[in-house]
Amino acid sequence: MKKTKILLQVRSNSSRLPGKAFLYFKGEPLFIYIAKRLQRSGLDVCVVTSKEKSDQAIFSFCRKNEIEVFRGELNNVYKRMRDYLVTSDSKYFVRLTGDNPLIDPSDIKAALNYSIANDLIVGSSRTWIEGKMMRTLPKGCSIDVFQKAFFIDNNDSIISDFDKEHVITGFKDQITLLPKSIFAPKNENDVYSIDNLDDYLKLITSE
Secondary structure, eight states, X not given: OOOEEEEXXXXXXXXXXXXXXXXXXXXXXXXXXXXXXXXXXXOOEEEEEESSGGGHHHHHHHHXXXXXXXXXXXXOHXXXXXXXXXXXXXXXXXXXXXXXXXXXXXHHHHHHHHHHHTTOSEEESEEEETTEXXXXXXXXXXXXXXXXXXXXXXXXXXXXXXXXXXXXXXXXXXXEEOXXXXXXXXXXXSOOOOSSHHHHHHHHHHO
């Protein structure tokens, strides 16, 4: 496999559930649990957070746990990731968010392998057709694979504020929807993401 990187975007100022990055999951802050789980599977992970004071604790926790961390802009996540990637020797990278603790490392590897083998510019488990989102994985399991060179060369001045925050929506025209067959089976009714306190309580009680 060509050189790859996992970028785990994390911030502490979530509007729906402030501080959710620090909610404990299996004895560790949520984002630390995710990063370590990915590392144990052999994936190369960097937490990308902001330069804001509100995210100093994220930086400190990463350093304490020997997890690579990069700090950039708060609201322009696209630029935050781009600024990190210009220093990276990776050829492909995966974008993940720090509120999905059940993300499956084997799914990530499958997405990378498929994207690289098929020379995809953007391979994702979701795409938009006539304004409607289509998924191959449930919410909370989303995986976005990018060719780094294309991502860096994409001028962020032509991406809307919404796209700068959510990133993948700015690449709708380049996405190839990853086939469901490459991923481990998932129960569509299970809770895979933490958007609010109810999600968190359901998830930790189901473990």
